[in-house]
Amino acid sequence: MNFSKKEAANKQRRLKSASAKLKTKALISLFRIFLVSIVLLAFVGVASGYGVIKGLIDDAPNIDAIDVAPTGFSTTIYDQDGNELIKLAGSQANRIYADIDKIPKNLQNAFIAIEDERFYKHNGIDVRGIFRAFFVGISSGDFSEGASTLTQQLLKNQVFEGGNETGFISRFERKVQEQYLAVQLENKLTKKQILEYYLNTINLGQNTLGVQAASLRYFNKDVSDITLSEAAVIAGITQSPVYLNPITHPKANAKRRSEILNNMLEQKLISQANYDKAVQDDEVYDRIQTVNKEQSDSSVYSYFVDELINQVINDLQTKKGYSYTQATNALYRGGLSIYTTQDSAIQKICDSVFQDPSYFPSNSKWELSYRLSILKKNGKTVNYSEGHVRNYFSQKHQTMPELFSQKGDVKPYIQEFKSSVVEDGDEITGEKVTMTIEPQASFVVMDQATGQVKAIIGGRGQKEGNLTLNRASTTTRQPGSTFKILSTYLPALDTGGMTLASVFDDSPFKYPNGRPVNNWNHSYNGLTTLRQAIYNSMNIVTVKTLEKVTPQVGFEYLSKLGFSTLVENEVDDNGKVFSDIGLPMALGGLTKGVTNLELTGAFASIANDGIYTTPTFYTKILDHNNKVLINNKPKTRQVMKESTSWLLTNAMEDVVKKGTGTRVRFQNISMPIAGKTGTTSDENDLWFSGFTPYYTATIWTGYDNNGSLTDTTYHKVIWRTIMEKVNAKLQTKSFKMPDSIVSAKICTKSGKLAIDGVCNEAQGGSTVRTEYFAKGTVPTEKCDVHIKLSICKESGKIANEYCPKSSVSDKVYLIKEKESGHTADTPYILPENLQDSTCNVHNSKNRGSSGEFITPPSKASPSPTPSTTPKEPTVPIVTTPPVVIPTPTQTPENEPTMGSDN
Structure with missing residues (x-):
């Protein structure tokens, strides 16, 4: 460059020139613009x-219009002693609210340290956090680091539906509104309230919401007992409930846990000693896995809970006016507390016996239930069941067993069937193989005094799902001989004018349609009291008794006993009429059958002095605020006289002592038992319903497909085993006899007062017994079916005055009209050749060897004059006007012919 004096002068001239000035001005103007x-x-x-x-x-x-408080809470179910049984939680409802004071400070700080370290300093928005996240994103290209405060996260979860927007604009809009509301919320709520709501709303994996639910799910402990190490595990889930889940991704969670503990140490939220102890907790994830296995095994509801759910949903509708949807939401999302009637100790006894295969037939087998769904290559979905599998082999003329000896035996059949229906390009979208052990069984235990169900078993074998088939409460089966007590003998004693001493002739008998009524042992007992008919389970006497009572009256009693499956008059699509009001009802021949639960409730009314109480599964329901929603007071009604209930109980004690139910007698305790056996045609159903002074219980067993049982006694052993354990620690007491009961000695062949020296000396053995009666029903007439005669041994005819005493013996015969068939009475009926026939060997010219005369029998015998027909009770049978009874509509197959009741 030229720095001479001359050049400098030239430059100054140029700058001062007009053109230069204009150019400069123009540049300045442009810059200003x-x-x-x-x-x-x-x-x-x-x-x-x-x-x-x-x-x-x-x-x-x-x-002011938004509510950030948590909503949707799990329902807790408790047993009778207040022990938690299970929690019910619908979608987004597995939450148990915990007050902030019960949440450990370490757990609160763990979330703050990793999610919002300046929580107690900002006003809802963390400006420093926003800038930090921005610069981290600029430098790394990763803008995933969040800057949301706990206040913003609470709003996102409770107001903005979790913040699951798909586009940038939507996400930007939500962020702006979220930050604006966060500032306002901080002015409305305290930091303590915000943190409490946040810790009760966050998703912590495994369908848990909030720290209390998570604490129970992962560590099976209350949140107040969580350690620092465990708190860091839970807080570590927040960022990603799926990929930081400590069960499925323990390594990822462990890395996050370590980061949280480091942050807490750096932020001086924990001491070095506490940090070191927490870091060294290497077994925390092992504990989680142990708890997970335990909770997974118990995730299936019990049969008791299944039935409880049905009752609660029904009661919320009928007692509170809820719709079905509202009732279901309340149950699964309302945070209810349900206090059940279940006695966990009794339930455990039932479970242990039913899980022991030694109590069931050794030849138990497995029944197949199969479901297969295939998405065909043409886009069509095809569904198959076990019926298709059987049809496939049937068409191939191959035999597929109805039942399999081993569960694995079904595999070859399934594989071959699948190969036949699955083609190239097809996709199997669902397949389920279920093997059910057979024969099946159910069991119900009730406290008869309260109507509370204490335990229930809806089937044997592993329960594989919730709200599955419950054989105790929903399956209906024919009740067999257990129904005799309820349909026939109860009304007979209560209003039918009969007593336990009333006599009917057990001899060949037919229904109105001509079908014979058969006893289970295929024999006939002759003249029989109702007591004998009860403890020996005699069909013919039962049917004859109901005929006197009338089926209509019997049906009315059954309706009062709580049976909901009875058919009064129904017409099917083909116009066929069905009705249970007929004589087959006496033996349990019903259109639909009954449930174990309702049968137990009916027998419980006998055990409860004649008072029927609706079986209940819970005592009360509290809402989320611990206010009583339903106070479940069971409905009760007197369905029979107290005297009737005791008489039936006393007769059913004989069933156990000497009748068809001797196998249920306790072996190690002396508690009394009353009950009734039941066996249906072809041994399809086996029952025993009975009670002690404390509990009523019923067992049913049979094949789901109505197959015939070969072992017909094992159910009694099961009933005995369970009930002996249930009653083992209870004080022994008898069934209390009411003041309305009196006793008298009667003859079991006439049902009338016994004659001393006659009825007790009857052919075949004494027919005298002490019988019990309701006051006012004791018979007043003496026996009129026995006659005592002096028989001459030499002539075999009635002795006359000339027969020597040494040749004469007294015999008591039965007076009875000619029988239509051979019965147990036949050998002891007064022979025709003795009627009006006296000894023709001894007379005045031919005295006996002793040379003595005897008093003619007409003067010596106190017996009444022989008659040919036993008299039936003369008291009225019913107090209601006569009714027209329709012809029984049951088909012969539905009319039970009892199997062995022994």
Whole structure:
């Protein structure tokens, strides 16, 4: 460059020239315009941005209209002693609220340390956090680091449905509104309230919401007992409930846990000693796996809970006016507390016996239930069941067993069937193979005094799902001879004018349609009291008794006993009429059958002095605020006289002592038992329903497909085993006899007062017994079916006055009209050749060897004059007007002919 004096002067001249000045001015003007434009653009941008932000804020929810408190809580079910049984939780409802004071400080700080370290300092928005996240994103290209405060996260979860927007604009709009509301929320709630709500709303994996549910799910302990190490595990889940789940991704969670503990140490939220102890807890994930296995094994509801759910949903509708949807939501999302009637100790006894295969037939087999869904290559879905599998082999003329000896025996059949229906390009979208052990069984235990169900078993074998088939409460089966007590003998004693001493002739008998009624032992007992008919389970006497009572009256009693499956008059699609009001009802011949639960409830009314109480599964329901929603007071009604209930109980004690139920007698305790056996045609169903002074229980067993049982006694052993354990620690007491009961000695062949020296000396053995009666029903007439005669041994005819005493013996015969068939009475009926026939060997000319005369029998015998027909009770049978009974509509197959009741 030229720095001479001359050059400097030239330069000054150029700068002062007119053209130079104009050029300079132009440049300055352009620069000014540029600056003004920049300012204007900035102003417009800010104004526009403000307008956008203001518009988004104006569209934000009103802070006074939103509620960030958690909603949707799991329902807790307790047993009778207040022990938790299980939790019910619907979608987004597995939450158990915990007050902030019960949440350990370490757990609170763990979330703060990793999610919002300046929680107690900011006003809802963490500006420093926003800038930090921005610069981290600029430097790394990863903008995934969040800057949301706990307040914002609470709003996102409770107001903005979790913040699952798909587009940038939607996400931007939500962020703006979220930050705006966060500031307002901080002015509305305290930090303590915000943290409490947050810790009760966050998703912590495994369908748990909130720290209390998570604590129970992962560590099976109350949140107040969580350690620092465990707190870091739970807090570590928050960022990703799926990929930081400590059960499925323990390594990822462990890395996050370590980060949390480091943050807590750096932020001086824990001491070095506590940090070291927490870091060294290497077994925390082993504990989680142990708890997970235990909870997975108990995730299937019990049969008791299944039936409880049905009752609660029904009661919420009938007692509170809920719709079905409202009732279901309340149960699974309402945070209810349900206190059940279950006695866990009794339930455990039932479970242990039913899980022991030694109590069931050794030849138990397995029944197949199969479901297969295939998405064909043409887009059509085809579904198959076990019926298709059987049809496939039937068409191939191959035999597929109805039942399999081993569960694995079904595999070849399934594989071959699948190969036949699955083609190239097809996709199997679902397949389920279920093997059910057979024969099946059910069991119900009730406290007869309260109507509370204490335990229930709806089937044997592993329960594989919730709300599955419950053979105790939903399956209906023919009740067999157990029904005799309820349908016939109860009304006979209560209003039918009969007593346990009333006599019917057990001899050949037919239904109105001509089908014979048969006893289970295929024999006839002759003249029989109702007591004998009960403990020996005699069909013919039962049917004859109901004929006197009338089926209509029997049906009315059954209706009062809580049976909901009875058919009064139904017409099917083919016009066929069905009705249970007929003589087959006496033996349990019903259109639909009954459930174990309702049968147990009916027998419990006999054990409860004649008072029927609706079987209940819970005592009360509290809402989420611990206010009583339903106080479940069971309905009760007197369905029979107290005297009737005791008489039936006393007769059923004989069933156990000497009748068809001797196998249920306790072996190690002396507690009395009353009950009734039941066996249906072809041994399809086996029952025993009975009670002690404390509990009523019923067992049913049979094949689901109505197959015939070969072992017909094992169910009694099961009943005895369970009930002996249930009653083992209870004080022994008898069934209390009411003041309305009296006793008298009667003859079991006439049902009338016994004659001393006659009835007790009857052919075949004494027919005298002490019988019990309701006051006012004791017979007043003496026996009129026995006659005592002096028989001459030499002539075999009635002795006359000339027969020597040494040749004469007294015999008591039965007076009975000619029988239609041979019965147990036949050998002891007064022979025709003795009627009006006296000894023709001894007379005045031919005295006996002793040379003595005897008094003619007409003067010596106190017996009444023989008659040919036993007299039936003359008291009225029913007090209601006569009713026309329709012809029984049961088909012969539905009319039970009892199997062995021994």
